[in-house]
Amino acid sequence: MPDLVAVTFDFWDTLLQAPDAAVVRAIRAERLLAALSLAGLDVDPSAVLGALGEVVKEFNRRWGANEQYTYLDAVEFVVHRIGVTLTPELHERLVTAFCGKELPQLPPLAPNVVDTLIYLRAKGIRIGIICDVGLSPSMVLRSHLDRHGILDLFDHWSFSDEVGCYKPDPRIFEHAAAGLGVVPEQAAHVGDLRRTDIAGARSSGWFAVRYCGIHDDHDENAGPEGDAVVRDHADLPDVLGLG
Template sequence: MSGTVDAVTFDFWNTLVAEGAAGTPRGRRWHRVLEQHGLEVSTAQLAAAMEAGWQWFDRRWREGTVVTTAEAVEAAVAHLPVPVPPDVVDELAGIVVAGTDPAHMVVAPGIGEALERLSSAGVRIGIICDVGMTPSTTLRRYLDHHGLLRHFDHWSFSDEVGAYKPDPVMFEHAAAGLGSPAPGRTAHVGDLLRTDVAGARGAGWISVRYRGLADDVGDDGPEADLVIDHHADLPDLLGL
């Protein structure tokens, strides 16, 4: 193996893809379902409940408590002024699980080229992702739609591993799935200081912060060994 790395992992959100502005917003779809079941909720009330649900999830994400989509949806609808029956909660959760049209996702510029070059150099490629409220099955569908899924040799999604970054379990799971490369010859690329950079550094890996889709400047965490704005620059920076 030439170069400085044998394996590279990538975060998903704001590293491989980002949510686009197109498509029907989740709130409108939720509102339609509630109306169909005779549940009268204003747009403002629903928006406040969804924000409360997101804050509930964010607190658990930061403390490292893995939760399901259904639990996050239940936390949100608990803030509505009317009780929501379990079958309607399930329907709302189904909207989250289904996600959006993959065509509306924004693919990080240059990621396809970078993955091709890494693969051609014999580098093993993985994903280490905190899924948020959209499960890994849907995220795989997004990648497959854009022709990216085929490049990955292994996946470490939080809803399958049972942990969030920067928990070492996530990085150990990825390393095992990629053939246990030496930590010093393994790199992780992500956008967040607290989870991606801190987790990679804690594992003894090369940390790479990608800021082409989002620049994380307000969260606590160490800076990465390398900072890139375009994925096409990654192979050269890793000595490939």
């Protein structure tokens, strides 16, 4: 790849290790129940947990259909499911409880990713993020990067809740290319999922690298294979011709 100018990274299971879904659901349930209790509402914990399970299913359905689904939709769904009457104040409290910034544990960085980002930058490569945002909004994801001290290593961000579509939609890759000032032939994307990261990058004319160091998406039915596959971010410079 002699003309490479920019590299973008997926967020979960590429830059940071995604937290366990059951743990996140339990934390959200606890926070929502505390907010409801503050408002004098005594709600069955299993009803909240059940609603949060439904929310994840609904998110996955909408994600696959490329229809935006955010934490606000999730809160609305939970409120409807448990049947409480909302005041503006309670709505605010529930939203804050649902997407609270501070997890008890900051999700860990992928091994060797920081050294690799620093190396690529030293080679003059522009660095971006292309991320399908789940139920934690991009403001929370940015704060995770900030708490790890690496927010400044990125030149541009394309978060789906700010762009308005999910990978593999070419518009989110165009958003990233425009922000980084490159054409597709000058860009590579690194991510773990075939359906979104790899299919999206390849169909947009980017060089696609599948990172399998945290989650190995070996299901060939899910989408195409990357132009390269790395298990360790330390191997990225070599496959990008920058070693």
